[in-house]
Amino acid sequence: MRNFRTYGEVPATPSHPVLAQVGDQRARLGQRLAKIHHIVPVVSGKGGVGKSAVSANLAAALALRGFRVGAVDGDLNGPSLAAMLGVSPEPLQVTDDGVVPAVGAADVRLVATDLLLEAADTPLRWRGPPGDEFLWRGALEAGTLREFLSDVVWGDLDFLVVDLPPGTDRIQRFLEFVPDPAAVLLVTTPSRAAARVVARAEALLSSGTRFGTVMNMAAGSCPHCGGTLPLFDAPADPGRDPHTIDFWGEIPFDHRLAHATDAGRPIVLDPDASRAATALWALTDRVLTECEF
Amino acid sequence: MRFEERQLPGDGTMGVVFACPQCGGEVAMLTNPMETQVVSSLGVKIGGTTLPDQPMELTRTFVADGRDDAFADAMRPRSVHWSEDATNRLGQVPAFVRGMVKRIYADYAQEHGISEITPAVMNRARSDLGLEGM
Ligand SMILES: Nc1ncnc2c1ncn2[C@@H]1O[C@H](COP(=O)(O)OP(=O)(O)OP(=O)(O)O)[C@@H](O)[C@H]1O
Ligand SMILES: [Mg+2]
Numbered sequence A: 001m002r003n004f005r006t007y008g009e010v011p012a013t014p015s016h017p018v019l020a021q022v023g024d025q026r027a028r029l030g031q032r033l034a035k036i037h038h039i040v041p042v043v044s045g046k047g048g049v050g051k052s053a054v055s056a057n058l059a060a061a062l063a064l065r066g067f068r069v070g071a072v073d074g075d076l077n078g079p080s081l082a083a084m085l086g087v088s089p090e091p092l093q094v095t096d097d098g099v100v101p102a103v104g105a106a107d108v109r110l111v112a113t114d115l116l117l118e119a120a121d122t123p124l125r126w127r128g129p130p131g132d133e134f135l136w137r138g139a140l141e142a143g144t145l146r147e148f149l150s151d152v153v154w155g156d157l158d159f160l161v162v163d164l165p166p167g168t169d170r171i172q173r174f175l176e177f178v179p180d181p182a183a184v185l186l187v188t189t190p191s192r193a194a195a196r197v198v199a200r201a202e203a204l205l206s207s208g209t210r211f212g213t214v215m216n217m218a219a220g221s222c223p224h225c226g227g228t229l230p231l232f233d234a235p236a237d238p239g240r241d242p243h244t245i246d247f248w249g250e251i252p253f254d255h256r257l258a259h260a261t262d263a264g265r266p267i268v269l270d271p272d273a274s275r276a277a278t279a280l281w282a283l284t285d286r287v288l289t290e291c292e293f
Numbered sequence B: 001m002r003f004e005e006r007q008l009p010g011d012g013t014m015g016v017v018f019a020c021p022q023c024g025g026e027v028a029m030l031t032n033p034m035e036t037q038v039v040s041s042l043g044v045k046i047g048g049t050t051l052p053d054q055p056m057e058l059t060r061t062f063v064a065d066g067r068d069d070a071f072a073d074a075m076r077p078r079s080v081h082w083s084e085d086a087t088n089r090l091g092q093v094p095a096f097v098r099g100m101v102k103r104i105y106a107d108y109a110q111e112h113g114i115s116e117i118t119p120a121v122m123n124r125a126r127s128d129l130g131l132e133g134m
Helices: A018-033 A051-064 A134-150 A168-177 A192-204 A255-262 A275-290 B033-041 B057-062 B084-091 B095-111 B119-129
Strands: A036-043 A069-073 A092-095 A109-111 A157-163 A184-188 A211-218 A247-252 B002-010 B013-019 B026-031 B071-073
Touching: A018 A036, A018 A134, A036 A051, A036 A168, A051 A069, A051 A157, A051 A184, A051 A211, A051 A255, A051 A275, A069 A134, A092 B095, A134 A168, A134 B033, A134 B057, A168 A192, A184 A192, A211 A275, A247 A275, A255 A275, B013 B033, B026 B033, B033 B057, B057 B095, B071 B095, B084 B095, B084 B119, B095 B119
Parallel strands: A036 A157, A036 A184, A069 A109, A069 A157, A092 B071, A184 A211, A211 A247
Antiparallel strands: B002 B013, B013 B026
């Protein structure tokens, strides 16, 4: 039988040390993240539950509290943070140190794919040989997320909020780059479907990870009569009730939140405290407590 | 085996030649366009000279439909001069990646002690660095 050496045992050819290049990528990431004190991914196994609205408001609220805050729109194919933080595409400066992020509401620094693309309705597409794109698309997406973390001139940040796309696989992928986030926000709604998904996401997070759920779109009040407006039936299966998982906040359904989000002005900036804004501030304070402030 | 040469003859095929340091015998490895793409999607480069990555090089290399003015690349004051022909040729690079490509050529020139970038220098850098796709 022939005796093969492993790849690592083959002396690297000086002109293309592949493993060293991968090592360099990791090192670059590590150096950049070392200056970011708290990384807070906002996740959910489920789509449309308000991850981006929560991310935008959390980032703005932390910035209004005086912290240095950055935000990454990790939803490369469905970015929404730039619009929610009122950032319009301007050329991003590139220096030797990296790409300078855009600046949004409350001076939150931001990178997002929609800042790079031709128009607001341009889908993210990649250059490559036609056919079998599924083979390499995931690698490019992961690489782009890595570069959003490692190649941006974040400087010293107190918080980096990362809005992740729906799907538990995305949580896993992110944890490969940031294995030890300061706190993970698991956004859900009071629907059975969402509760199940949260249970799945929870199962993914290791016991060492600090995370809590946010119940978004909880019963709101009718703008006309003031009556209670429950959007969903409460989860029937109490074992999977997100309230039983570490519960960090509840944000009511509030048309003013939807409106402010669409207008690119996080509702926490609004001094006329709406119920949603009050809830988002309470959530922000909870995150601060969890991060030991 | 010693690395000898890397070529991108077209259509995404990559050819890499290795030689035996004792007898000089050579073997060539070909990757098909898919394999080449998979490797470059990982942000690693095979063969030729490699310069340190530019900021967001992977993203900027592979994003299609990028906005012309998505990036404004600050140029370090460098001793390198661009000939008129080279400048014209650079003007044909899609604007989304032009600033990055310009930085790469300038870094290449600096590393090789080249004071003027001409189309010939660009050709050499392209094949040395595997920039054929840019
Ligand atoms: N508490 C709320 N009250 C009213 N509207 C809300 C509330 N939370 C979110 N919304 C609105 O619901 C819509 C979906 O929210 P958002 O885009 O934040 O969800 P998402 O989880 O990020 O979605 P996706 O999975 O597509 O990324 C948005 O228009 C947002 O403004
Ligand atoms: Mg979203």
